[in-house]
Amino acid sequence: MKKIGFLSFGHWTPSPQSQTRSAADALLQSIELAQAAEQLGADGAYVRVHHFARQLASPFPLLAAIGAKTSRIEIGTAVIDMRYENPLYMAEDAGAADLIAGERLQLGISRGSPEQVIDGWRYFGFRPAEGQSDADMGRRHAEVFLDMLRGEGFAQPNPRPMFPNPPGPLRLEPHSAGLRERIWWGAGSNATAVWAAKLGMNLQSSTLKDDETGEAFHVQQAAQIRAYRAAWKEAGHTREPRVSVSRSIFALVDDRDRAYFGRSGEDQDQVGFIDENTRAIFGRSYAAEPDVLIEQLKQDEAIAEADTLLLTVPNQLGVAYNAHVIEAILTHIAPALGWR
Numbered sequence: 001m002k003k004i005g006f007l008s009f010g011h012w013t014p015s016p017q018s019q020t021r022s023a024a025d026a027l028l029q030s031i032e033l034a035q036a037a038e039q040l041g042a043d044g045a046y047v048r049v050h051h052f053a054r055q056l057a058s059p060f061p062l063l064a065a066i067g068a069k070t071s072r073i074e075i076g077t078a079v080i081d082m083r084y085e086n087p088l089y090m091a092e093d094a095g096a097a098d099l100i101a102g103e104r105l106q107l108g109i110s111r112g113s114p115e116q117v118i119d120g121w122r123y124f125g126f127r128p129a130e131g132q133s134d135a136d137m138g139r140r141h142a143e144v145f146l147d148m149l150r151g152e153g154f155a156q157p158n159p160r161p162m163f164p165n166p167p168g169p170l171r172l173e174p175h176s177a178g179l180r181e182r183i184w185w186g187a188g189s190n191a192t193a194v195w196a197a198k199l200g201m202n203l204q205s206s207t208l209k210d211d212e213t214g215e216a217f218h219v220q221q222a223a224q225i226r227a228y229r230a231a232w233k234e235a236g237h238t239r240e241p242r243v244s245v246s247r248s249i250f251a252l253v254d255d256r257d258r259a260y261f262g263r264s265g266e267d268q269d270q271v272g273f274i275d276e277n278t279r280a281i282f283g284r285s286y287a288a289e290p291d292v293l294i295e296q297l298k299q300d301e302a303i304a305e306a307d308t309l310l311l312t313v314p315n316q317l318g319v320a321y322n323a324h325v326i327e328a329i330l331t332h333i334a335p336a337l338g339w340r
Contacts, residue, residue, distance in 0.1 A: 001338075001339065001340070002306070002307060002308065002309055002334075002338075002339040002340075003043040003044060003074070003244075003307060003308040003309070004042055004043055004044070004308075004309050004311065004326075004329065004330065004334060004339060005037070005042055005043050005044020005045060005046055005073075005074060005076075005308065005309070005310050005311070006033065006037055006042065006044070006045060006046065006310065006311045006312075006313045006322070006326055007046040007047070007048065007078050007246055007310040007311065007312045007313065008030055008033065008046070008047050008048065008056070008312075008313050008315045008322075009047075009048040009050070009055050009056065009312075009315065010026040010027075010030055010047055010048065010055050010056030010315055011026070011054060011055050011315060011316050012025055012026040012054050012055070012316070013054060013316065018316040019316055019317060019318030019319075019321075020315055020316045020318070023054070026055070026056060026315070027056070027062055027065075029315065029318070029319050030045075030047060030056065030062060030066070030315075031062070031065050031066050031069055032319045033045070033313070033315070033319050033322055033323065034066045034069070034070055034073060034075070035069055035070055036319060036322075036323040036326075037073060037323065037326055038070045038071070038072055038073040040323065040326055040327050040330060041330060042073065042326055042330065043073065043074055043308075044073060044074040044075070044076060044106065044308065044310065045066060045070070045073050045074070045075050045076070046075075046076040046077060046078045046106075046108070046310055047059060047062060047063075047076075047077055047078075048077070048078060048079070049077055049079065049080045049081060050081075050115065050116070051081070051084055051115060051116070051117075051120050051124075052115060052116040052117045052120055053115075053116045059077050059080060060093040060094065060096070060097045063075050063076075063077070063097045063101065063105060064096065064097040064100045064101065066101070067097060067098075067100045067101025067102065067104060067105075068100055068101075070101075070104075071102070072104075073104070074104055074105075074106045075101055075104050075105055075106065076105060076106035076107060076108055076184070077107050077108045077109070078108040078184075078186060078204050078206070078244075078246065078310060079108040079109055079110040079112075079184075079186035079204060079206075080107065080108065080109045080110070081110065081111070081112030081113070081115070081121075081138065082109050082110065082111060082112065082138040082139070082141040082142045082145070083111060083112050083121040083126065083134050083135075083137055083138040083141070084112070084120065084121045084124045084126070085109075085141050085145070086141075087141045087142070087144040087145035087148060088144070088148055088172060090145055091145055091148035091149055091172050092172050092173070092174070094107060094149070094176070094179060095149075095172070095173070095174045095175050095176045095179065096174050098176040098179050098182075099174055099176050103176060103178055103179070105176075105179060105182060106182050106184060106202075107179070107182065107183050107184065108184040108185070108186050108204045108244075109142055109145070109183060109184070109185060109186065110138070110185060110186030110187070110188075110204075111134075111135045111138030111139055111142075111192075112138055113188075113274060114274055119134065121134060121137075126141075139195075142185070143199070145183075146180065146183065146199060146201075148171075148172055149176075149179050149180040149183070150180055151171050151175045151177065152171060153168050153169030153170050153171045154169050154170075154171065155169055155170045155171075156169060156170075157169065157170050180200075181200075181239065182202070183201050183202065184201055184202040184203060184204045184242070184244065185199075185201040185202070185203060185204065186204040186205075186206060187203060187204070187205060187209075187224065187228070188206075188208070188209050188210055188280070189209065189210040189212065189224075190210075190212060190223070190224050190227050193205070193224050193225075193227055193228040193231075194227055194228060194231040196228065197228045197229070197231035197232040197235060197241070198231060198235050200235070200237050202241050202242040202243065202244075203225065203228045203241065203242070203243045203244070204243075204244050204246075205221050205224060205225060205243070205244070205245050205246075205302065205306070206245075206246045207246050207247065207248065207282060207283040207312065208274070208280050208281065208282045208283065209221060209224065209280065209281060210278060210279070210280055210281075211271055211279045211280055211281040216269060217269040217281045217282070217283040217284065217302075218283065218299075218300045218301050218302045218303070219301055219302075220281065221245060221283070221301075221302035221305075222301035222302040222304070222305045224302075225243050225245075225302060225305040225306065226305065228241075228243065229241065229243075242307055242308060243305065243306045243307055243308065244306055244307075244308035244309065244310055245302050245303055245305075245306040245308075245309060245310070246309075246310040246311075246312055247283065247285075247286065247300075247303065247309065247310070247311065247312065248285035248286065248287075248311075248312045249285075249286040249287075249293070249297070249311055249329060249333070250285075250286065250287040250325060250328075251288075251289075251290050251293055251325075251328040251329060251332050251333055252287060252288060252289050252290075252293075253289075253290065253328050253332060256321065256324075257287075257325075257328070260314070260317070261285075261287040262287065267284050267285065267286070267287070268284055269281055269282060269283060269284050270282040270284075290328075290332040290333060290336075293333060294333060294336045294337060297333065297337060298337065309339070311325070311326060311329060313325060313326070
């Protein structure tokens with residue numbers, strides 16, 4: 001069995017060809033797609049977080065709204081860029097959204113990727129400490145966030161408070177007791193996957209990672225997952241970790257699918273540089289008739305290693321079409337591969 005959800009970047013553009021022409025469209029359609037996905041039997045509704053872009057950005061109001069409109073589906077992010085986050089304020093927002101959703105949040109966080117502006121986190125009031133990089137700062141914010149989610153008191157109470165306090169140091173409120181075990185780290189390298197395992201975070205591996213061996217993307221990603229699981233075991237954690245991978249997968253079952261994706265031209269891995277020093281490999285997309293698609297997906301080692309698959313959806317094609325994309329995978333592909 002494998003959990004299957006969708007991942008939306010929440011793009012919008014005023015173009016007449018887009019079904020998502022404003023920020024309001026992107027937000028409201030994200031809620032509608034989560035509701036549709038839940039009705040179809042999907043397991044997760046995940047959103048990407050990008051700043052300074054016509055995409056979804058502030059996740060917690062949206063996660064809370066989805067939580068209030070659904071009852072079963074997991075609700076998550078992939079990923080929140082921790083370079084931009086005040087980890088204490090984030091812990092309060094996350095606790096509130098998780099309680100509204102009935103403790104269904106699955107929060108993916110990371111040090112982030114290159115953004116729309118230069119050092120955008122500086123505009124949010126953050127600067128790396130002396131001798132540290134912005135990546136170091138993102139990981140430090142993550143560690144503080146994890147500490148806050150443990151729910152331990154740390155703040156000295158006012159001896160003359162406005163309202164009565166419980167005894168001892170105070171913690172942040174509202175606190176959601178199980179959220180700490182539902183935090184995921186979006187790892188772009190084997191080393192950060194191992195680091196995440198040591199800290200007891202679940203693993204999100206996306207459609208790109210550092211090109212560390214020159215092998216096919218799915219082979220490198222599967223090796224990353226195995227390294228993560230080995231580090232998890234070595235760390236002595238008592239629970240079983242979760243691992244997700246993201247893929248663009250389209251079953252060509254009608255003329256719309258063939259028109260949109262029948263000649264996608266993205267059926268091979270791509271290699272490029274995400275910054276001046278980091279060579280990255282980008283995983284291929286899958287688009288084929290169901291019988292062909294099933295055989296192709298059987299060869300993907302990383303999907304086989306993961307317990308959760310996130311389907312990246314073309315959100316600007318509208319809620320109805322994206323629900324169709326999800327339903328086609330659940331109906332035509334998942335049973336044949338033993339995912340259902």
